[in-house]
């Protein structure tokens with residue numbers, strides 16, 4: 001693995017006090033030379049206080065505190081901007097609830113050496129989704145529907161475990177993705193496709209959250225469907 005790249009690992013947090021220490025130590029263990037950025041939206045459980053304490057002994061841990069819950073999409077956009085402005089080469093994003101395993105971070109780095117965009121995929125060979133019951137079925141079918149309707153060559157659209165070779169993405173900018181909330185993850189792939197950037201899938205294992213509660217409202221599923229048809233329509237007619 002090349003050590004000359006400046007790597008930023010990003011996670012958004014909202015009430016992740018039970019997971020944050022393990023996340024930070026996992027990232028540091030698996031990518032010791034990386035920097036870490038956390039954007040916290042004034043978590044009522046005081047996740048940010050734990051981060052401030054950890055920062056004292058970690059010069060490569062950075063924290064942006066926003067005053068209220070402003071959503072996952074704006075957090076990811078802010079991280080992309082931060083990576084550009086602070087001259088990072090690679091940006092790798094992941095959830096803070098330990099659904100994404102920091103052990104897989106080196107695979108992202110390895111793949112970013114040849115691909116400008118890498119997505120951790122549960123639905124290609126070697127990938128696993130350890131969700132249960134209806135959640136698993138919804139996720140599987142959802143990603144399959146997006147694949148068919150969009151015509152984009154990827155089996156995964158909705159995970160945030162992704163890597164960007166920030167300096168080699170040509171005109172692509174995450175801040176141009178218009179879809180909000182959950183659909184933002186899917187919208188990113190439409191924007192990549194629009195810029196003719198190859199989507200590289202690597203297998204990941206997705207673990208169901210063990211601690212804390214999910215923050216994504218279920219209504220997001222319907223918003224994603226609506227946006228899927230809107231984006232696919234646009235894609236066809238802008239050709």
Ligand SMILES: Nc1nc2c(ncn2[C@@H]2O[C@H](COP(=O)(O)OP(=O)(O)OP(=O)(O)O)[C@@H](O)[C@H]2O)c(=O)[nH]1
Nearest residue numbers: 012013014039041071072095096097209214215216
């Ligand atoms: N800063 C910030 N972080 C958020 C916000 N909403 C969610 N997050 C974080 O984004 C990540 C994903 O949110 P989750 O609630 O785990 O959503 P999910 O993974 O789709 O849902 P589960 O599978 O049920 O966990 C977690 O690290 C959350 O703490 C938000 O509005 N602001």
Ligand SMILES: [Mg+2]
Nearest residue numbers: 095097099209
């Ligand atoms: Mg989660």
